[in-house]
Amino acid sequence: MTSNGWLQIAVFFVLVLLAAKPMGLYMARVYERKKTWLDPVLGPMERLLYRIAGVDADAEMKWTEYGAAMLAFSLATLLLTYAVERLQHAVPLWNPQHLAAVEPYLAWNTAVSFTTNTNWQSYVPETTMSYLTQMFGLATHNFWSAATGMALAIAFIRGIARRESKTLGNFWVDLTRGTLWILLPICVVYALALVSQGVVQNLKPYDTATLVEPQSVTATGADGKPTTATVTTQTIAQGPVASQEAIKMLGTNGGGFFNANSAHPFENPTPLSNLMQMFSIFLIPAGLCITLGKMTGSPKHGWAVFAAMSVLWFAGVATCYWAEAQPNPLLHGVDQHASTAGISPGGNMEGKEVRFGIANSALFATVTTDASCGAVNAMHDSLMPLGGLVALSNIHLGEIVFGGVGAGMYGMLVFVILTVFIAGLMVGRTPEYMGKKVEAFDVQMSMLYFLIFPVVILGFSAIAVLSPSFGTSSLSNHGPHGLTQILYAYTSAAGNNGSAFAGLNANTHWYNATLAVTMLAGRFLMIVPMLAVAGNLAIKKIAPPSLGTFPVTSPLFAVLLTGVIVIVGALTFFPALSLGPILEHLLLRAGTSFS
Amino acid sequence: MKKHIVTALLYTVVTALLLGIVYPLAMTGLAHVLFPKQAEGSLIERNGVLAGSRLIGQPFSGPGYFWPRPSAAGNGYDASNSGGSNYAPTNAALSARVAATVALLNPKGANGPVPIDLATASASGLDPDISPAAAFYQVARVAAARRIGEDAVRNLVASHIAPRQFGLLGEPRVNVLELNLDLDKMAPAAGR
Numbered sequence: 010m011t012s013n014g015w016l017q018i019a020v021f022f023v024l025v026l027l028a029a030k031p032m033g034l035y036m037a038r039v040y041e042r043k044k045t046w047l048d049p050v051l052g053p054m055e056r057l058l059y060r061i062a063g064v065d066a067d068a069e070m071k072w073t074e075y076g077a078a079m080l081a082f083s084l085a086t087l088l089l090t091y092a093v094e095r096l097q098h099a100v101p102l103w104n105p106q107h108l109a110a111v112e113p114y115l116a117w118n119t120a121v122s123f124t125t126n127t128n129w130q131s132y133v134p135e136t137t138m139s140y141l142t143q144m145f146g147l148a149t150h151n152f153w154s155a156a157t158g159m160a161l162a163i164a165f166i167r168g169i170a171r172r173e174s175k176t177l178g179n180f181w182v183d184l185t186r187g188t189l190w191i192l193l194p195i196c197v198v199y200a201l202a203l204v205s206q207g208v209v210q211n212l213k214p215y216d217t218a219t220l221v222e223p224q225s226v227t228a229t230g231a232d233g234k235p236t237t238a239t240v241t242t243q244t245i246a247q248g249p250v251a252s253q254e255a256i257k258m259l260g261t262n263g264g265g266f267f268n269a270n271s272a273h274p275f276e277n278p279t280p281l282s283n284l285m286q287m288f289s290i291f292l293i294p295a296g297l298c299i300t301l302g303k304m305t306g307s308p309k310h311g312w313a314v315f316a317a318m319s320v321l322w323f324a325g326v327a328t329c330y331w332a333e334a335q336p337n338p339l340l341h342g343v344d345q346h347a348s349t350a351g352i353s354p355g356g357n358m359e360g361k362e363v364r365f366g367i368a369n370s371a372l373f374a375t376v377t378t379d380a381s382c383g384a385v386n387a388m389h390d391s392l393m394p395l396g397g398l399v400a401l402s403n404i405h406l407g408e409i410v411f412g413g414v415g416a417g418m419y420g421m422l423v424f425v426i427l428t429v430f431i432a433g434l435m436v437g438r439t440p441e442y443m444g445k446k447v448e449a450f451d452v453q454m455s456m457l458y459f460l461i462f463p464v465v466i467l468g469f470s471a472i473a474v475l476s477p478s479f480g481t482s483s484l485s486n487h488g489p490h491g492l493t494q495i496l497y498a499y500t501s502a503a504g505n506n507g508s509a510f511a512g513l514n515a516n517t518h519w520y521n522a523t524l525a526v527t528m529l530a531g532r533f534l535m536i537v538p539m540l541a542v543a544g545n546l547a548i549k550k551i552a553p554p555s556l557g558t559f560p561v562t563s564p565l566f567a568v569l570l571t572g573v574i575v576i577v578g579a580l581t582f583f584p585a586l587s588l589g590p591i592l593e594h595l596l597l598r599a600g601t602s603f604s
Numbered sequence: 605m606k607k608h609i610v611t612a613l614l615y616t617v618v619t620a621l622l623l624g625i626v627y628p629l630a631m632t633g634l635a636h637v638l639f640p641k642q643a644e645g646s647l648i649e650r651n652g653v654l655a656g657s658r659l660i661g662q663p664f665s666g667p668g669y670f671w672p673r674p675s676a677a678g679n680g681y682d683a684s685n686s687g688g689s690n691y692a693p694t695n696a697a698l699s700a701r702v703a704a705t706v707a708l709l710n711p712k713g714a715n716g717p718v719p720i721d722l723a724t725a726s727a728s729g730l731d732p733d734i735s736p737a738a739a740f741y742q743v744a745r746v747a748a749a750r751r752i753g754e755d756a757v758r759n760l761v762a763s764h765i766a767p768r769q770f771g772l773l774g775e776p777r778v779n780v781l782e783l784n785l786d787l788d789k790m791a792p793a794a795g796r
Contacts, residue, residue, distance in 0.1 A: 017773060062615040063607070077605055081612040089616055135684050145624035152623045153616075181611065188619065193627070200631045201638060207659050210635040210643045215684055218647075218656040221784055224663045226679045245657055245683040247645055252631040269677075269686035272727030274659035275645065280774025339699045342706035344717035344737075351768070351776050353737035359698060359724040360688040363673070363733040366775035370727075388688035388727045391698075486692035512690030597694050604696035 010334045011347055014368030018326055021284065021372060022319070025291045029315065032292055033299020039190040040163045040183060041304070051189045058185060069176035072544025075164055076537060078180040079157060083124050083533070086153050091120040093146035097139045104139035105214035111137060118521040123150035125532035126158055126413060128257070128264030128383055128507035129524060131516040135246040135267055140212055143266060148253040155260030155293075156187035158415030161536060162297055163187075163304075165419045168543030169443050170305045172551045177543055191293070192260060200255040202285060207278035210251040218243045250275055258289040261413040263383030263507045271373070271386040272362055283365055283386060287373055290382045294411035297418040305443055309562035314421060316567040321410040321574065322379055325399045330371040332395035333357050339602050360391030371396065378403035381413030383507025390486065390494065390510040394594035397510070398586060401497055404504040405586075406578035407462065413505065419539050423455045425561070426542065428573045430455075432559045432566075441558050444551035451545055454538040461538075463581045465530045466499045469523050470585070473499075479519040485512030488603035489596065493589035498524060503531035650785065657683075661732045662781050668749035669787070670734070670742050670761075672780045673721060674705055677729025689725045701725075715741065733777035736765045750791045760786060 038045055059066050070078065094111040097104060111119065115132055122129040128151075132138070138147065160183035167177050204210050223241045250266045254276055257264060267273040277283050295315065302311020334356040336345035347355030347367070356367040365373070370387035377384050378400040389400050403410060409421040430447050433440025440447040473480030473495045484491040494510040501508055502524045509515070515524060560566060635643040646658045656662050661672045663681040675681045676689040691698035705723045709715070722738035739761045747754040764783045768774050 013768070013772070020772070058615070058618060061618050062611045064611060064615075074608075078608045078612070081605075081608045082615065085609075085612040085616040086620075089620060133685060133687070135686070144628045145620060148628065149620050149624040153619070181615065184615075188623070193623070196627070197631070201634060204631075204635040204639045204642050207642045207646050209645045210632050211645070212632060213644075216645060216647065216654060216657075218654045218662075220662060221650070221655055221781070221788070222662075222664050222666055222669055224665060224680070228679065240663075240679070243656060243660070243662060243681065243683055245645060245660055246686075249628045249632055251635060251643075252628040267686050267728075269688065269728035269730070272688070273686050274657075274661075274728060274730055274732055278646075278659050280769045284773055337693050337698075339693070340702050340720075340723075341699075342710065342713075342717055343702060343720050343723045345720045348737065352740075352765075353719045353735050354721050354775055356720070357693065358721045359691060359693070360727045361724075362726050362728060362731050363721050363735055363777045364731075364774050369774060386727065388690055390690035390692060391688060391727075393693055485690060486695050488692075488694055490692035490694055510690070511687070512692075593692070593694055602694050602696040602699060603692075 010330055011349070011351070011368070013351065014330065014366070017368050018330070018372050021287055024288050025295050028292055029295040030299050032296030033311070034303055036191060036296055036300045037303040039186050040300070042186070045190060047190060047194060055185055055189055059181070062181070064181040066179065066182050068179055070179055071175055072164070072177050072540045075177050075180050076540045079161065079536070080533065082180070082184070083157065086150060087120050087124040090123060090146040090150060091116055093142050094119060097142045100141055103141040103144070103212055106139070108137060108139050114518050114521040115516060118525045121525040121528050122507065123147050123262070123264060124154060125505050125528045126154035126260070126262055126381060126416065127502060127505040127528045128262045129502055129509065129528065130264055130507070131521055133268040134265060140248055143253060144249055147264060148256060151253065151256040151260045151262040151264070152188055152192055155192060155256070155262065155414045156184050158413055159187040159191070159293065160184050160415065161540070162415035162418035165422050165539065165543040166301050166304045168546040169422070169445070171547045172549070174547045177547055192256060195259055196252070196255040199259065199285070199289065200251040203251045203254055203282055206282040207274070208251040208254055208282065209247055209275045210249055211247055212249060213247055215247055216245040218245060258286045258382065258384060259292065261290055261294070261380045261382040263377065265384065271384045272388070277386055280364055280369065283369055283373065286384070287376045290376050290380045291411045293414045294380055294417045297415070301418065307443065307562060313562050313567045314425070314570070316564070317570045317574070318410050318421070320567070320571050321406070322375065325379060325403055325410065326372055326375040329375050329396045329399040330368060332393040332399070333367050333371045335393060337393070338597065338600055357391070357393050357396070360388030362386065374400050375403065377508055378506060379408065379410035379412070381408040381416055381505045383501065385508050388511060389497070389508055390512045394590040394597055397493060398590035400508065401493070401500060401586065401590065402579060402582070404500045404506050405582045406574055408504050408506065409574065416505065423458050423539060423542065424574055425570060426451060426455050427577070428566070428570045429559060429561065431573060432569055436557070436559070438557045441552065442561065444554060445546055445549040446552070451542050454542045454545070457538040458535050459577060461530060461534050462503055465527050466496070466503045467585065469499045469527055470496050479517065483514040483517060483520060485514070486603070489589050489593040490603070493593065496585055496589055499527055502527040505531050648781070648785070655785065656781055658779060658782060659732055661730045664780065664784060666749070667745050669784050670739060670746060670780050671722070673731050673734060674701065674723070674725045675729040676725045681730060683730055686728045686730055688727045688729060709741070732779050732781060734780055736761070736776050736778055739764070739778040739783065746787070752791050756790070760790060
């Protein structure tokens with residue numbers, strides 16, 4: 010660890026801290042349909058969209074109708090993407106590499122993955138997806154699924170803020186305003202900023218460069234004998250990357266244009282582009298804390314939630330940075346110590362890029378799993394055992410450390426309800442949240458929300474681990490790391506994260522099918538109880554605060570909230586983690602390797 | 605509900621055109637006006653022939669060139685098939701590959717430990733950079749193979765060190781392709 014590394018981590022956090030308030034207040038204005046300076050341009054677009062799609066912008070929806078509209082929209086977008094993938098070979102546009110139709114299991118997995126804001130990728134994009142599919146079938150989902158998540162978070166906040174109301178707002182209006190007023194304008198500026206750093210943005214065929222030094226490559230031929238061939242060229246994949254990269258990060262989607270994701274120099278060429286990408290993951294989720302405070306009339310509550318998230322973020326990044334800066338005791342003849350002058354990185358550089366080094370790779374891995382982003386600038390499979398543990402645990406907590414756009418906020422609010430409930434039990438009073446009594450139905454639905462998550466993760470992982478023919482046959486690393494690979498895949502899918510221990514070969518029928526089911530459960534099965542809580546809260550009266558009311562604005566509340574998150578999130582998965590990364594850490598220290 | 609299904613279909617089609625066609629095409633146009641070189645891939649030409657991209661690493665294996673990091677992209681530096689090794693720290697294949705790389709870089713065991721980045725595969729398999737320490741480590745070999753003075757090569761390396769961005773962000777690094785192209789300019793007759 011170096012002082013410069015800590016300084017870079019601090020700079021990142023200060024930027025998030027400074028941006029949260031203006032961003033949050035702007036978002037509150039957008040969703041409350043107040044005037045903004047973008048109205049002259051976007052107002053006419055909004056009205057035209059409503060007219061074409063037949064939206065009555067003033068109609069309010071109950072939670073059931075809000076949810077139904079959201080499901081209908083998600084299904085429509087899912088089907089569109091499936092169709093685009095299956096038909097990409099037949100469309101003469103923007104397929105310069107003449108890529109074939111995507112195989113059905115894979116197309117289904119990918120369509121589900123992008124609809125659920127997961128962006129799990131079982132494929133190598135540069136050899137699978139045409140430019141048209143990337144732009145029209147995948148990048149579009151980055152906007153849609155993000156705007157959907159934000160709309161749901163706003164609906165939940167309305168449930169808290171409104172009194173004796175049957176409705177939570179209008180899904181179509183929330184979706185539109187999030188897309189047009191928040192995501193699109195930021196992406197236009199952001200994409201160009203990325204291009205300035207070297208992110209490509211073109212529609213040309215892949216370039217062929219002549220190697221400066223031709224290479225002889227030895228490969229095993231079909232007859233099993235080694236053959237030597239001379240390679241004289243390098244094919245350089247291109248594409249409309251910047252426009253997709255911007256929304257991929259801002260919408261916490263994380264699906265890379267290239268296989269190496271944000272480690273690829275064309276997706277993330279410089280340390281500055283890297284800082285922009287990490288910042289944009291947290292921008293909307295951090296802002297939503299302030300939006301929560303603004304819309305519920307309790308700014309301090311918003312900051313209390315922000316504080317709890319910040320504590321968990323710091324615990325993660327400090328652990329991950331420490332773990333990745335350690336030498337690997339199994340490697341010999343190499344210098345694994347960082348030089349103070351910064352000319353030698355030291356630490357665990359396998360699966361990391363030199364321009365980012367240890368600090369920025371550890372920070373990125375923490376941020377991308379705190380939120381449900383899942384973009385990576387280092388290969389998580391090659392993280393040190395405890396570095397990988399941080400990534401895995403962040404998702405296990407429910408991705409509520411700032412979290413995915415919208416999804417992090419509503420996940421956190423369910424935790425808040427649980428915290429208020431537990432605090433109420435501890436002092437023997439009826440739990441109240443913002444003047445609303447938290448009753449049996451609310452707690453039942455909240456617990457349902459929390460239980461679905463470990464059930465799908467541990468259930469499918471258990472089946473895969475016990476099945477040599479289709480489960481463990483996909484492993485690329487053995488020993489405890491193999492368990493972690495499988496656990497990470499289902500965790501990432503259920504958490505709608507999308508990052509991977511990518512050595513696992515997930516492009517099989519079993520993994521494509523079960524991971525798709527996991528992603529759907531992790532998104533939609535969890536949204537329904539969440540919306541039910543929101544709808545039920547909206548109906549309630551607001552009681553005036555009394556001496557017995559537990560204040561949700563105090564540091565004590567932030568501490569309790571953090572405690573509940575750690576206990577509920579971490580303890581559920583601790584047995585599995587102790588057999589995976591924790592055991593691997595101990596064995597690594599003891600000098601054990603696996604082949 | 606039926607009304608919402610119709611709305612969902614119409615809404616999907618209209619916004620798909622806006623977000624999936626209009627937006628990326630507009631960005632492509634603007635990018636080519638503002639940053640044409642970057643938008644096309646920061647390509648480098650030598651003698652009128654495309655020699656690569658300054659952002660994409662290229663394989664080098666002869667003693668007269670600076671070597672990049674090991675690559676897990678395809679057969680090595682395959683820029684149409686990016687990716688890392690995904691070896692776990694406890695995977696025996698990792699220790700074996702590192703040992704093989706160390707044997708190439710330090711055949712007689714007299715050069716001291718190899719800087720870690722030079723013996724490990726990057727995340728993308730296309731890392732264009734090595735650390736300054738990794739570049740200096742290879743100066744003696746390159747100078748001997750090209751029969752030029754070590755000081756000249758060392759100065760060339762020093763002039764290629766890119767510091768942290770704004771003195772703060774990222775890590776100091778050396779772009780291998782650019783370094784080798786300048787090396788060829790400095791000592792064009794040098795063979796392998």
